[in-house]
Amino acid sequence: MRIIAPLSRRRFLGALGWAIALGGISSGFGANRERPVNTKPVPGTGEPLAVIGMGTWITFNVGTDPLLRDERTEVLRTFFELGGEVIDSSPMYGSAEAVLGYGLEKLGYPPDLFAATKVWTSSGAEGRSQVAESRRLWGVERFDLLQVHNLVAWREHLQTLFAMKEEGRVRYVGITTSHGRRHKDLEAIMRSHPVDFVQVTYNAVDREVESRILPLAAERNIAVIANRPYRGGSLIDKVQRHPLPPWAEDCGCRNWPEFLLKYIVSHPAITCAIPATTQVEHMRENMGAATGSLPGAAMRERISAYVRDL
C-alpha cells in the first residue's frame, strides 16, 4: 500500500511570516541539511523556496527497472539532504512520476518537498482525473503547484486549476512553456489570469525572457521557474570542454554547474532553476549553486558574454 505524504510542508507555516518581509535572497537551515541554501520568496505569498530545484524530464523516466529506480532514489536523497525542495514533473514524462513516488516513499516523504507537476492533455475535461492520477503516482495528498504544460488547452485547464485552488486542492497555479515558444500567448495569460507561477526556459544563452516575461513577472508578482538551465545538457557539455575562467571565484562559482546556475538564479525575477540529473555527483554540484554568494548585474553580463563566446 502507498503511504500518502503529509498535507503541508513543514517549512511552510513557520517561514511564511518572516519571508514576506525579506523580499529577496536569504539563507536558511532546514532539518537534515548539511549546509544552508539560498532561498527566494514566492512573490504572492512570501514562502521561501530553495533557489535550486530539480527537473525529471528524461532523467527519472526509468520504468520499473529496480536498479535504476534505486539509483534515482539516491539522487533524490542527495537533493533533499542538500536542501532541495522544488521537484518538477509531468504526466508527459513517461514513468517519471511513478519513479518519483517510489523514491519519495523510500525516503519517507521528506517534509521539504515542494511537489510541482503539470496538466498535459488536450482534453479540458480530463484535467482533474489526470491530476488525481499524478497524486496517486507521487503518493502525495495534494500538490503544491499545478501547471498547465506548454499551454496545452490552457483556458479549460486554468479554469479547473483555479477552481482546485479555491477548494484547497492545490496551493499554487502556474503555466509553462520552453524553448522560447509562444511567449506572446504566455505574456497575455500573465496579464489576464492570476497565475502564481510561470515556467520558462532561461539560461546564459537563452535570454529572450529577460526582455518582457521576467519584468512582467516581477511587476505582477508571479514566481518564475527556469527550465532547461543546461539546454537539456548541451550547454553544460559544451562549456565543460573549456577551463572555468579565473574570475569565476569572484562570483562565488567553484565549477561550471555553479557558473551556469548562479547566472540564472541571480536574476531578481527568477525564483528557482530546475536542472535535471541522473547522477548523485551532478546533484551535489547543482545544489552547490544554491549556496554562497551570487553574481551582481555587471558580473551576470560578463558570465553570459563569456559563455556565449565559447
Add this chain to the structure above:
Amino acid sequence: MGEWQGYRLEDLLMFTPEVYFRLFERYNGMVWPGHLVAFSVAIWMFVGTRDSGPRQSRWIAGVLGAVWLFIAWAFFLRYYAEVFLAAPWFAAGFALQGLLLVVAGGSGRLRFAWRVDAVAGVGITLLLYSALGHPLVGIFAGRDWNGVELFLLAPDPTAIGTLGLLLMSSGRNHWVLAVVPLLWCLISGATSWVMGAYSGLGIPLAAVVALASMACRSLGPCR
C-alpha cells in the same frame, strides 16, 4: 494528439540510452531460455528457405508472424511502454505485421528460395546480418552481452530479417508486407540517431538496401 504539436524529433526522446539498453537486458532476462529456441528457429528458417515447398513456406511465414505478435506484446507493451508513450502504437504496428504474415503465409502467397534472383541474394545477406551481424555490432559498440538484440526476439533484427525473407520470397515483391518493417527501421534508426548510438545506423541502412532491391526488382533490372 494536440499535446504533441510543435515538438522536434529530439524532443520526443524521453529516456536515456542507458534506460533503453537496460530494457533489453531485462527483456532478455524475462525471455531466457527463449534465446535457444529463437536461435534454433532462425537456423531452421535459414536452412528451410533454401528451397522451401508450399508447406514449409507456410510454416516459416506463420512462425514469423507469431514472432511479430509476441514482440508486440512482450517487448513493446510489457517493457518499452513503461518509458515511451508511443510504444503502444508500435505494438499495434507489430501486431498488424504479425497478422499480415500469418494471413499471407496461410494463403500460400509466400514461397521462399535462395537463388531466385539477385534480390534474393540481398535477402539472404540481410537475414544473416539480422541473425549475426546486428547483435555483434551492438556488442562491439560496447553493449553488454545481457542486452544483446537477437533475431526473432528483438524488434530491430526481426524487422531486418523479415525484410530479408521477403526479398527471398517467390522472386516477386510483397510491398504490403514490407511497409511495417521498413517503417520500423526508420523509427528505430531515428531513435539511435537521437540517442547518439551510431551502432544502430545499420538498421535504416538495411531498410534502404531492402527498399532499393525491391525497387530494382519492380523496375526490371534485377529480375
